[in-house]
Amino acid sequence: MQITAFWWIFALIASHINVSLAGTEKSVEPVCALQDPPAQCGKFCLTALKPIMDHIADHQQQWNLIDALKLNETQAKLEKIQNQLVVLQETISKMDALKTNSKFQLFGTGYFYIENVLRVNAADAAKTCEGMGGHLAIPEHEEMFNALKAQLAPGRYYWMGLNDKESEGLWVTSTNGRRAPFLKWASGFPLTDRNENCVDIKDGLMYDDKCSDAECFICQKD
Secondary structure: OHHHHHHHHHHHHHHHHHHHHHHHHHHOOOOOOOOOHHHHOHHHHHHHHHHHHHHHHHHHHHHHHHHHHHHHHHHHHHHHHHHHHHHHHHHHHHHHHHHHHOOOEEEOOEEEEEEEEEEEOHHHHHHHHHHOOOEEOOOOOHHHHHHHHOOOOOOOOEEEEEEOOOOOOOOEEOOOOOEOOOOOEOOOOOOOOOOOOEEEEEOOEEEEEOOOOOEEEEEEEO
8 A cells, every 4th residue: 555655656756857847848948949030039139139229328419419519510610611711702802992993093083094005895895994893984074074184195085984875866874874964075076877876085075986996995983
């Protein structure tokens, strides 16, 4: 009887050991030795990567700050360069203005530049004066006209800023089309020829000639 009970107890223990061993074998299987690791090992992967992710998170703000500082520094440098370019441009403009203004001289009550060598048509003369910051001369009154004619070479024609291109016989300024403020025609002028629409001056008197003629010219700066 005792022997039989002993064998029964031994059998139960052996059975329990086998079950335990079987459970142990299952528990030591590789965590990711599965057919679908990405889906079934997600928790494991997150656990393994967590220290790296924490490191990135801890330093992300610092990296962002560094990037922001670099960006601000770059923007500050660009603004400084832009300001320097503006100052340089202003300096160049002032130098050009001084250079241009040095060509104009005060005659009477106006500033004029007299071109005694170059001979061009009326349109090119106007462009040249505009390039100098002025326009073809427009005497406002006899005092200005007399002061100007005293500076001109005798026997030479000079273009002025007057014409009747829009309406024959209606002499206006080339700058804004207002009626000519002062005229002093030579005897027999102006002519009635519709092709002679630009005014020039010679020996203190005004003439109307073809705008295509090549002549010297007078620039004025207001």
